[in-house]
Amino acid sequence: MALAAIIVYSCSKGKATTEGPTIVVPTPEETLRQQYSKSVTQWPAATWYNNIQIRELAALPQNPSKDKAELIALGKALFFDPRTGNGMKTCASCHHPDTYWIDQKTTADGIAVHHRNTPSMENVWQLEGKLFHDGRAKTYREQIAEAINSPIEMGGNATALPAKLQIIPGYLRLYEAAYSIQTMTVEELLDAIAAYSRSISSGETAFDRFIKGDYQALNDVQIEGLHLFRTKGKCINCHNGPFFTDLDFHNLGYAVTSKGALDNGRFEVTGLETDKGKFRTPGLRNVVHTAPYLHNGSIASLSELINLLSQGMPQKTGQQINGTLSPHIKNVRLSSKEQENILAFLESLSSEPTKTERPVLP
Ligand code: HEC
Ligand code: HEC
Incomplete structure (x- = not known):
């Protein structure tokens, strides 16, 4: 777009008058x-x-997550652990950290064939309220429980997780560091995975x-x-x-x-x-x-x-x-x-x- 400068000669200081010549001087066009x-x-x-x-x-923007490191550490262990599901798949089997948190497959390859493509984990903190391609999960708890329980994703049982993990000393230590108590609840385990999920950002x-x-x-x-x-x-x-x-x-x-x-x-x-x-x-x-x-x-x-x-x-x-x-x-x-x-x-x-x-x- 050519910018045109209109120069108006005038005798009175700073004021344009209708008298005198008006010269239109085109300035060079600005490049994109x-x-x-x-x-x-x-x-x-x-x-x-x-x-x-x-x-x-x-x-x-900066990742606004304020979750504490111990909570993220517990969530990270659960994200990479096949015991979070039925022993076959982990969250990372589909959300693979080395390939921008996806599996590079047309549709996800879980316990059974999925009908949807695996999205990345980067910047999921901004998706709370509308997680999944259709936005059906309002909260991380809902979304993560679905991934664990889904017979086509991890074929596990989220409600059975506390009993299963409670007897593993290493998990007890991680849990205590995160929550300062020893009695596990499913909600708190899901919240830890949510904290790890929210911590994953893309870079500059x-x-x-x-x-x-x-x-x-x-x-x-x-x-x-x-x-x-x-x-x-x-x-x-x-x-x-x-x-x-x-x-x-x-x-x-x-x-x-x-x-x-x-x-x-x-x-x-x-x-x-x-x-x-x-x-x-x-x-x-x-x-x-x-x-x-x-x-x-x-x-x-x-x-x-x-x-x-x-x-x-x-x-x-x-x-x-x-x-x-x-x-x-x-x-x-x-x-x-x-x-x-x-x-x-x-x-x-x-x-x-x-x-x-x-x-x-x-
Ligand atoms: C079998 C592969 C598979 C596994 C295992 C899996 N996911 Fe996913 N994940 C998907 C697919 C496919 C979707 C999209 C599903 C949909 O939209 O219906 C998805 C969606 C998500 C989303 C929503 C992202 C968005 O853009 O809306 C998050 C967050 C997520 N997964 C985290 C996890 C976590 C945490 C675990 C482990 C508890 C997990 N996933 C296990 C394949 C997988
Ligand atoms: C009307 C809104 C709209 C407009 C306009 C639009 N997009 Fe999209 N775009 C979407 C939606 C919604 C999807 C996901 C559709 C689906 O999954 O079926 C999408 C998907 C994509 C994807 C795939 C991303 C992925 O991870 O699968 C790319 C890339 C993309 N759009 C780029 C563009 C570009 C480039 C333009 C302009 C030429 C454009 N879009 C215009 C709404 C739009």
Whole structure:
């Protein structure tokens, strides 16, 4: 956008008059890099659909968790211990710490075949109230008990855990350090796993350095991608805030399991017809490392997904949309060059994988 400076010659000090020549001097056009090398509030306007709560992108916030180290240590042991379930799977079998807390499978491989893709554990502290792809778990207790008890995940029995762990001296010591008592309760064991879950964060990314003022942290292609993400691509309408998610639920189609059955998504929680086929907007930090994509892992790569998104998510041949496609998923016609730029921007949202020492099990 060319900025034009209007210079008005005037005899009276500082006051414009209608007399005299008016000379319009065009200033050199600002490059996209210059337009973005400013604080977020001065970035070019994003393109918002009507009735969207406007929320800009932001740097990674500090993890607000105040859980004490002893509680986290107890939770960590339980996270890596097959005895938390029926002896076969641990939380870490699916949420694998070396691969950004996922299993890299289309759908999770538990005691039995799962119909959903394993999400990362990073930054789950911000999901309390809407855990799982459909947001059905309001609390960590609910979510963790479900993982332990689920016959397709860990096939265990959460209520039987205190009796089982109470007789293991090492667990008794960890428990006493966390709670200063020796009599275990299921709630407190679940809370310890919750504390460990909440402690897992993603790290600082090139995007974070950029938005905090290190304007060399993104290259030109990534800045183009950031701009397209906020404007022509309309991605920011749903992927916004510090984690690139509005934490709301939308229908992008593709709500079918690998066996062809429909997945009702959010509808299972609310019973509202309008929620059929809706899933929670996933955050995009480290998304380049967590293929395959969507709640069912049905899209293998980011380039494939960006290509589909830029055409308004055309469905696979013979695949019917369960419910109604979001009105904000439109054919935004991104060229292949523009799609590559958005991909380069998503790459700038990645941080080093966490290095997690396995706990010594009691
Ligand atoms: C068999 C693989 C598997 C195991 C074992 C497993 N999970 Fe998960 N986890 C998943 C899948 C799949 C989902 C998504 C399920 C859904 O949305 O219906 C999930 C969802 C979650 C979520 C919600 C994340 C989000 O984005 O909403 C958290 C937190 C979580 N698991 C923690 C745990 C913990 C803690 C344990 C151990 C007690 C555990 N998981 C065991 C596969 C697994
Ligand atoms: C209407 C809201 C909306 C818009 C607009 C939107 N997304 Fe999404 N996005 C979602 C939802 C919801 C999902 C999860 C859908 C599912 O699991 O079935 C998703 C999934 C994704 C995923 C997969 C993440 C994962 O972990 O599986 C990526 C990557 C993504 N979107 C990027 C983009 C980009 C890039 C744009 C712009 C070109 C965009 N999105 C536009 C709501 C939106």
